[in-house]
Amino acid sequence: QVQLVESGGGLVQAGNSLRLSCAASGLTKTHDMAWFRQAPGKGREFVAAISGSGYLTNYADSVKGRFTTSRDNAKNTVYLQMNSLKPEDTAVYYCTKAARYYIGSSETQYDSWGQGTQVTVSS
Secondary structure, three states, X not given: OOEEEEEOOEEEEOOOOEEEEXXXXXXXXXXXXXXXXXXOOOOEEEEEEEOOOOXXXXXXXXXXXXXXXXXXXXXXXXXXXXXXXXXXXXXXXXXXXXXXXXXXXXXXXXXXXXXXXXXXXXX
């Protein structure tokens, strides 16, 4: 069972950067991982995903070119580097593990979730 703990959220001004971390106990190269976010009053939204090896990634159009996901399997950690942040990026960000080989955007394909970390971007 993989347990996930996100960190790195906070309050930043628009245009600035943040890096989120997801510490994953038991993480291996067989585990594809993803980031989702949920803004107030909205459903959970796909942000980015990364394959177990780290060679393949997938991004939502809304963050493409601004966000980068990476992983360090030796440290059991997945990262989300967020640059050029916008107020509409404000949300709780969740780290999640795919139930099988999958780096798509369907929430139902992910089976373990962290508690989330709040990111607030002021204008």
